[in-house]
Amino acid sequence: MKTLASLSLAAVVIATGASAQDARQSSRSFYDRNGSFAGSSVTRGNSTSVYDARGSFAGSTIRNSNGTTSFFNGRGSFVGSSVNTGRR
Secondary structure, three states: OHHHHHHHHHHHHHHHHHHHHHHHEEEEEEEOOOOOEEEEEEEEOOEEEEEEOOOOEEEEEEEOOOOOEEEEEOOOOEEEEEOOOOOO
16 A cells, blocks of 8 residues: 555645646647748747758757847857847
């Protein structure tokens, strides 16, 4: 009986941890005008990683605390930024 209670508690802890992690991560798929898969993105916290149709890393964005967003290419080099990117 004690083992069953321990397993039940472990299942609840694992399920809670998984759902908390899922809430902090989201992914999107992108398709071209012909309906073919074009790539995907994964957002974790304030950063988003973008992947091409082959699954290769293509770049990333980071939302900064001052309201700007910084963009980086697939090699990690800074390529630009924008302002006022928050949700309205």
